[in-house]
Amino acid sequence: MYANAATGAPVTVPDLHERKRRAEKIVSITSYDASIAARADEAGVDLVLVGDSLGMVVQGHTSTLPVTVDAMVYHTACVARGLRRALLVADMPFMSFRDPATALTNAARLMAEGGAAMVKLEGAGWVCEVIDALKRHEVPVCAHLGLTPQSVHRLGGYRVQGRASADAQRLKADAKAVQDAGADLLVLECVPATLAAEITQELRIPTIGIGAGAACDGQVLVVYDLLGITPGKRPRFTKDFLASTQSVVDAIAAYTHAVRSGEFPAAEHSY
Numbered sequence: 001m002y003a004n005a006a007t008g009a010p011v012t013v014p015d016l017h018e019r020k021r022r023a024e025k026i027v028s029i030t031s032y033d034a035s036i037a038a039r040a041d042e043a044g045v046d047l048v049l050v051g052d053s054l055g056m057v058v059q060g061h062t063s064t065l066p067v068t069v070d071a072m073v074y075h076t077a078c079v080a081r082g083l084r085r086a087l088l089v090a091d092m093p094f095m096s097f098r099d100p101a102t103a104l105t106n107a108a109r110l111m112a113e114g115g116a117a118m119v120k121l122e123g124a125g126w127v128c129e130v131i132d133a134l135k136r137h138e139v140p141v142c143a144h145l146g147l148t149p150q151s152v153h154r155l156g157g158y159r160v161q162g163r164a165s166a167d168a169q170r171l172k173a174d175a176k177a178v179q180d181a182g183a184d185l186l187v188l189e190c191v192p193a194t195l196a197a198e199i200t201q202e203l204r205i206p207t208i209g210i211g212a213g214a215a216c217d218g219q220v221l222v223v224y225d226l227l228g229i230t231p232g233k234r235p236r237f238t239k240d241f242l243a244s245t246q247s248v249v250d251a252i253a254a255y256t257h258a259v260r261s262g263e264f265p266a267a268e269h270s271y
């Protein structure tokens, strides 16, 4: 049984590492407000992410780049008031972690004003030095590799990453590098399922997939995607869980169950 879901005890960073050891899936969704956060907590979600996707799904921009630290702090504080048990993770927005000193200042705001227990940041390379600085100052870190939406102008669109073998090798090396730099968790976004499976097996730290297949140690979805609210063409990796349930809590609970049982994501949601 999932200890924290059964006991109501708060989810901690060591709990997530224990989950990987026991092969128990980690369930995560995004939230941007107290009401959805409360429903996610009630449905048994382990980790709630205040994603910079809020720039697109809340603010209506076409990318995540316009999101400010002030906006992230505001939404993180809103979500914190809705949570009792789930671990609260906040995205560091574009340019907010461009050097270690800036990253420390902004992570401090997300934690002290927003109530986040962990921050997430996209990339490897020079980002490893930032991860190391955050960890030395007791900030738990989630790394994020594969499709990193803050890189949309370099990537040329929201496309699957790591399909060519050279790209796959670089992604594996980056995953090891962020782990060695001190990351506690790794989000893998839009990468082939076989590559995500190999990275998950090679790493000590848990991987959380979005469009990265079922072998990851956990899954995350943008909450409006799993409630079928997002307008326009939906990415392959999403599923509307509200379509077959009666309420928002039931839909989030159905997603939670489907991740824990390994039913979601299926092959049709993977690359």
Ligand SMILES: Nc1nc(=O)c2c([nH]1)NC[C@@H]1CN(c3ccc(C(=O)N[C@@H](CCC(=O)O)C(=O)O)cc3)CN21
Binding pocket: 053, 056, 057, 064, 147, 149, 158, 159, 160, 190, 222, 224, 225, 230, 234, 235, 236, 237
């Ligand atoms: N509503 C929402 N859901 C998300 O998952 C999400 C956001 N917004 N905004 C920030 C980023 C952008 N994301 C995206 C957006 C589009 C695709 C997409 O259309 N992917 C194609 C892949 C095409 C290919 O094969 O390369 C797909 O059809 O799934 C993927 C991730 C993920 N994130």
Ligand SMILES: CC(C)C(=O)C(=O)O
Binding pocket: 030, 049, 050, 051, 052, 053, 054, 091, 187, 189, 210, 220, 221, 222
């Ligand atoms: C989709 C997740 C991983 C994210 O980074 C976001 O919501 O911003």
Ligand SMILES: [Mg+2]
Binding pocket: 051, 052, 053, 091
């Ligand atoms: Mg994000």
